[in-house]
Amino acid sequence: xxxxxVRASGGGDDDDDLDSAPMSEINVTPMVDVMLVLLIIFMxxxxxxxxxxxxxxxxxxxxxxxxxxxxxxISIDKEGKPFLxxxxxxxxxxxxxxxxxxxxxxxxVMLVRGDKDVPYGKIMEVMGxxxxxxxxxxxxxxxxxxxxxxxxxxxxxxxx
Numbered sequence: 001x002x003x004x005x006v007r008a009s010g011g012g013d014d015d016d017d018l019d020s021a022p023m024s025e026i027n028v029t030p031m032v033d034v035m036l037v038l039l040i041i042f043m044x045x046x047x048x049x050x051x052x053x054x055x056x057x058x059x060x061x062x063x064x065x066x067x068x069x070x071x072x073x074i075s076i077d078k079e080g081k082p083f084l085x086x087x088x089x090x091x092x093x094x095x096x097x098x099x100x101x102x103x104x105x106x107x108x109v110m111l112v113r114g115d116k117d118v119p120y121g122k123i124m125e126v127m128g129x130x131x132x133x134x135x136x137x138x139x140x141x142x143x144x145x146x147x148x149x150x151x152x153x154x155x156x157x158x159x160x
Contacts, residue, residue, distance in 0.1 A: 071139075076113065080119070080122045084097060084098075094126075095129060098134075098135070099134060101135075102133045106136060109137045110130050110135045110137065110138050113140075113141045
């Protein structure tokens with residue numbers, strides 16, 4: 001099993017035998033065993049290293065940080081009419097209303113919901129109006145294959 005010599009003949013002890021040569025194959029099994037053991041050790045130890053140092057945090061009387069506001073939703077029904085919450089928006093009222101909301105908080109997230117039968121161009125037109133009004137975070141809402149509305153994605157930048 002070691003690095004002995006291999007003889008082609010039946011086992012004579014002739015020193016002048018020309019067919020004898022040192023074994024040139026390396027046995028990699030022990031190396032693989034060691035590597036697998038190291039892999040298991042690191043797999044077990046890695047999660048333990050990610051925990052922080054336990055500390056006792058001081059108490060404070062400061063007010064809690066405000067949670068993110070609920071995003072605004074603009075919906076487009078089958079006929080292509082836009083609605084903000086449940087209020088119908090006409091072509092004359094949509095921009096002033098969106099600009100007023102954007103002036104209050106331009107970082108507010110605006111979610112756009114469009115009926116599946118509405119042409120894509122109409123949805124993009126409304127998204128363009130939302131961007132022109134000054135909203136910087138605009139996202140589309142879709143329905144997941146299971147039937148329930150999917151959770152709103154992370155807000156993206158203005159529509160392109």
